[in-house]
Every structure is written in structure tokens, then in C-alpha cells.
Amino acid sequence: MRKIFIIGIGAGNPDHMTAQAVAALARADVVFLPDKGDDKDGLQKLRRDICARFIGDKPYRFAEMRLPERDIRATPDYKANIEAWRAGVTARYEQFLRAELADNQCGAFLAWGDPAIYDGTILILDAIRAKGDLAFDYEVIPGISSVQALAAAHRVPLNRIGESILITTGRKLAAGWPAEADNVVVMLDGQQAFKALPPDLGLEIFWGAYIGTGDEILIAGPLADVAEKISAAREAARQTHGWIMDSYLLRRMSVKTP
Ligand SMILES: C[S@@+](CC[C@H](N)C(=O)[O-])C[C@H]1O[C@@H](n2cnc3c(N)ncnc32)[C@H](O)[C@@H]1O
Incomplete structure (x- = not known):
């Protein structure tokens, strides 16, 4: 066989x-x-x-x-x-x-x-x-996913106490912040869907490109503060390498009490 x-x-x-x-x-x-x-x-x-x-x-x-x-x-x-x-x-x-x-x-x-x-x-x-x-x-x-590699590189858990985790695509996120979501991991996002999210959601982002490789780039912070920085870093890296592989975790900044 x-x-x-x-x-x-x-x-x-x-x-x-x-x-x-x-x-x-x-x-x-x-x-x-x-x-x-x-x-x-x-x-x-x-x-x-x-x-x-x-x-x-x-x-x-x-x-x-x-x-x-x-x-x-x-x-x-x-x-x-x-x-x-x-x-x-x-x-x-x-x-x-x-x-x-x-x-x-x-x-x-x-x-x-x-x-x-x-x-x-x-x-x-x-x-x-x-x-x-x-x-x-x-x-x-099973293998170590870029989801786990992203969290480890930023030294963050994917959820805080009792919260859910949603893994989705840039294409889906472009339709809006998923209802009820606490923590959203976004993959396959060629369009930078994070840039269109409204500031009143109060999100922070943990972004990474080429995670685990010698070219790794990490940026984190309140989304409203770092969205442009990520976008510029992303574009520069894409130009340098000819392609990019990136993913990110978005989460609400206010922590719910358990
Ligand atoms: C087709 S999916 C495959 C995901 C893969 N099975 C995994 O478990 O990571 C490709 C997407 O994974 C993410 N990805 C994979 N490797 C990555 C890495 N080293 N750094 C950042 N993102 C990565 C990117 O969002 C990319 O668009």
C-alpha cells in the first residue's frame, strides 16, 4: 500500500x-x-x-x-x-x-x-x-503554524482569560470587524484590511512578516498609531524581496474582567 x-x-x-x-x-x-x-x-x-x-x-x-x-x-x-x-x-x-x-x-x-x-x-x-x-x-x-510563531515572536498569548480567538483572512476582515470577536488572527491579507477598521474599536495590533526567518519584521502597538508604519514597512519589504508573507493579531485594548 x-x-x-x-x-x-x-x-x-x-x-x-x-x-x-x-x-x-x-x-x-x-x-x-x-x-x-x-x-x-x-x-x-x-x-x-x-x-x-x-x-x-x-x-x-x-x-x-x-x-x-x-x-x-x-x-x-x-x-x-x-x-x-x-x-x-x-x-x-x-x-x-x-x-x-x-x-x-x-x-x-x-x-x-x-x-x-x-x-x-x-x-x-x-x-x-x-x-x-x-x-x-x-x-x-502537525506543525508549528505561523499563528503560533506570530504569538511567540511578540511574546503574547492569543487570548486573555476566557476570550475567544478567531482565525480569518484579510478578505473576510475587509467586510468588517467580526461581531463578538475578542482576538482575531488575520492571514492571507494582501490588501491590508486592518487599515480600514474604524478607530473607535480600540484595537491593538501585533504584526509580523517573514516570521521565523532571518528577515523577520515585527511591529506592535495601538492600531491607530502603527497602521501607517506597518503599511510602509510592508511595502518596503515587498519591494526588497519581491514578495511578502505576513500575518497579524488584532485585539481590543480593554481587557474584560473574567
Ligand atoms: C496559505 S496560508 C498557509 C498557512 C500555514 N498553513 C500556517 O500554518 O502558517 C499562508 C499565510 O500564512 C501566513 N504566514 C505563513 N508563514 C508566515 C510567516 N513566516 N510569517 C508571517 N506570516 C506567515 C501569511 O498570512 C500567509 O499569507
Whole structure:
């Protein structure tokens, strides 16, 4: 039976690799490297470096998988667009698994951060298994998400006593501050949705870019005071690197009594 590991590799620092992730990776005969076209060279390099550092002398190989690119114009509806793209990606994954992984071999997908947070790999493998044309077993190895790395870098908890935590996207936050939210972690925000939030919400922000890497940038403070500073730092970093990976925690400054 083919065996596949979906391994959370952490959010940019190779030292995020857990002992469980290292053990799973060491079993891989084939490491699959999906490439969505928008993938940053640095992120693929980190995946290769992790393999070089943690697999050791055991023979393994990489299978690079060029994936279909998303065409936003094809279906203007966001969800329909993602679903159509995902169907193409799923077909490509199946094709690769069939061609690259022999029946008794072990394969690995290296998921950025944790595979359970804004990562499609689990759903894609589920969809292939559900079709029933290709038999394989798979296991998910949790990783240190950028959510945890962000909180650790700022030395803050994600919640204070009894509060909730919401993880969402910049796209969702652009629709407004979520009702009842105490602490909101925002990912995938290319539009800087924090800039449009009304000052009377009394928010503070803990922002980080390239967290865990040598290029890490951290800015924190009352949102009204630091929003412009973050925006300028973000733009400068994007120009320097050609891409940016950032996330942030927003929370109300007034602490509720437990
Ligand atoms: C497709 S999601 C993948 C999240 C990943 N599964 C995780 O657990 O961190 C990509 C988003 O994660 C966030 N992210 C990932 N790595 C990051 C890092 N090193 N620094 C800051 N944000 C990061 C950014 O918001 C980015 O847009």
C-alpha cells in the first residue's frame, strides 16, 4: 500500500520541525514539491534545505509538480473559482502519485506551518481517496503554524482569560470587524484590511512578516498609531524581496474582567 505523510514543516524556521515531523520525513522515498507558479523560490528552497538537513543519508528523490494556475477571470465567483481550480489540482496530484509513487513506497508533502490551517493538501488527498481509483494510506503530522510563531515572536498569548480567538483572512476582515470577536488572527491579507477598521474599536495590533526567518519584521502597538508604519514597512519589504508573507493579531485594548 502507498503511504503518504502530510508533514507540517513550520512557518519558516527549520528549527520548527518537530521530532515527529523529522521521523516521518526520514521515511519518505519521494518528496512531492507542488509549485503553484506563484511559489516563492525561498519557500521551495527551505523545503529542500529541510530535507537535506533532516533526511540524512537515506536515498530519496524530489517530484516537482507544476500545478494549474488560478484564473480569477474564468469564474468571477470566488468560491466557484477555487473549486474549479482545486478540481484541476486534484487531478494533477492523482496523476503524480500514480506515476511517482510505487505501491510499496512512502511519499511526503511538506505543508507550510500546520497542514490544518489554510492548506489544501488534506482535502486534495481526501478527494482522491474518495474517488477510489488509487489506493493509499495517509497520515497528518502537525506543525508549528505561523499563528503560533506570530504569538511567540511578540511574546503574547492569543487570548486573555476566557476570550475567544478567531482565525480569518484579510478578505473576510475587509467586510468588517467580526461581531463578538475578542482576538482575531488575520492571514492571507494582501490588501491590508486592518487599515480600514474604524478607530473607535480600540484595537491593538501585533504584526509580523517573514516570521521565523532571518528577515523577520515585527511591529506592535495601538492600531491607530502603527497602521501607517506597518503599511510602509510592508511595502518596503515587498519591494526588497519581491514578495511578502505576513500575518497579524488584532485585539481590543480593554481587557474584560473574567
Ligand atoms: C496559505 S496560508 C498557509 C498557512 C500555514 N498553513 C500556517 O500554518 O502558517 C499562508 C499565510 O500564512 C501566513 N504566514 C505563513 N508563514 C508566515 C510567516 N513566516 N510569517 C508571517 N506570516 C506567515 C501569511 O498570512 C500567509 O499569507
